[in-house]
Amino acid sequence: MSKTFPLIGRRRALPATAAGAVVLGLLLWWLLPLGERPPSGTIVFSTGTPRGVYQEYGERLRAEFAKDMPDLKVTLLNSAGSQENVQRVATGKADFTIAAADAVEAYELDHGRGAGRLRGVARLYDDYVHLIVRTDSDIRSIADLRHKRVATGLPDSGVRLIADRVLKAAGIDPRKDITPVADGIDTGPGQLEQRKIDAFFWSGGLPTKGLAALAGKSAFKFLPIEGALVAKLHSEGEAARYYRATNIPESAYPAVQQGNEVPTIAVSNLLMTRTDIDPRLAEWVTRTVIKSRDGIGAHVHSAQLVDLRTAVYTDPLPLQEGARRYYRSVKP
Numbered sequence: 001m002s003k004t005f006p007l008i009g010r011r012r013a014l015p016a017t018a019a020g021a022v023v024l025g026l027l028l029w030w031l032l033p034l035g036e037r038p039p040s041g042t043i044v045f046s047t048g049t050p051r052g053v054y055q056e057y058g059e060r061l062r063a064e065f066a067k068d069m070p071d072l073k074v075t076l077l078n079s080a081g082s083q084e085n086v087q088r089v090a091t092g093k094a095d096f097t098i099a100a101a102d103a104v105e106a107y108e109l110d111h112g113r114g115a116g117r118l119r120g121v122a123r124l125y126d127d128y129v130h131l132i133v134r135t136d137s138d139i140r141s142i143a144d145l146r147h148k149r150v151a152t153g154l155p156d157s158g159v160r161l162i163a164d165r166v167l168k169a170a171g172i173d174p175r176k177d178i179t180p181v182a183d184g185i186d187t188g189p190g191q192l193e194q195r196k197i198d199a200f201f202w203s204g205g206l207p208t209k210g211l212a213a214l215a216g217k218s219a220f221k222f223l224p225i226e227g228a229l230v231a232k233l234h235s236e237g238e239a240a241r242y243y244r245a246t247n248i249p250e251s252a253y254p255a256v257q258q259g260n261e262v263p264t265i266a267v268s269n270l271l272m273t274r275t276d277i278d279p280r281l282a283e284w285v286t287r288t289v290i291k292s293r294d295g296i297g298a299h300v301h302s303a304q305l306v307d308l309r310t311a312v313y314t315d316p317l318p319l320q321e322g323a324r325r326y327y328r329s330v331k332p
Helices: 007-031 053-068 082-090 101-109 158-169 188-193 209-217 227-235 238-242 279-291 293-297 301-305 321-330
Strands: 041-046 072-077 096-100 118-134 149-151 179-181 199-204 220-222 244-248 262-274
Touching: 041 053, 041 082, 053 072, 053 096, 053 279, 053 293, 053 301, 082 096, 082 101, 082 118, 082 158, 082 262, 096 101, 096 118, 096 158, 101 118, 101 158, 101 238, 101 262, 118 158, 118 188, 118 244, 118 279, 118 301, 118 321, 149 188, 158 199, 158 227, 158 262, 188 199, 188 209, 227 238, 227 244, 227 262, 262 279, 279 293, 279 321, 293 301
Parallel strands: 041 072, 041 096, 149 179, 149 199
Antiparallel strands: 096 262, 118 199, 118 220, 118 262, 244 262
């Protein structure tokens, strides 16, 4: 029996095929502007500590890059956090990264090597400061941390930067008045469970999976960071101007918060690169970040907050030329 289509069938199939080609062409036009061939090559993306939001966001963003730029190889590097990320991009050890705005500002104020080459790609989401103790702890406030064992983050992390500032604003010397411990989100929860530390700081998106997992198997509570302390930080100027008083919403860790908000500090996160990165690559990266918000946000809640209307505000960094091109191209 012949598998050849009847003549009338072929006549009908041809317009359908043509229509499909038009739809595919329109889709490619949207994803691949002006029929451009996607950038290729290799880039290094510095992320963060295991179980942190930076790392998970970076992993999922790499998967999105693979869809849009299949010939682009993306190498992910774990890091201590914001401070190390800024330094890596500024000195050419990485090409793209995520870092908190206060860490970027601090690097620039310290005249770090290559600071003048740093450029913004997109404002992403806010980090929230978490100050955690066990439920049965007698620690009720920041003042009660005096003489306690407190994890203040890894030495080159954004957590360490903000934890030290919070402690100093509360009148506690982070080198003399506590026993500082260099634990991050990957080890801090376990150290708290085992009573090897009394409290730990974390700064990350909501919710952070490392803490959500801890909430499911162990009892802990948050200490408040009140607005008055944030105001005191603001009075110091410089990088502290990027802090804002806010609350961890009751929905972030419902098993722990039990319907209560927690006063704290938030600081914006920036996707960043350098002036010498090919603007066409930066443009494609920016497009993928904006386009993939919902897909990544289904797994990384913080990514849902990436917004085209606010992504352009990458203060203290000016926009990289490629990112600027993208935002201009989609401006109403």
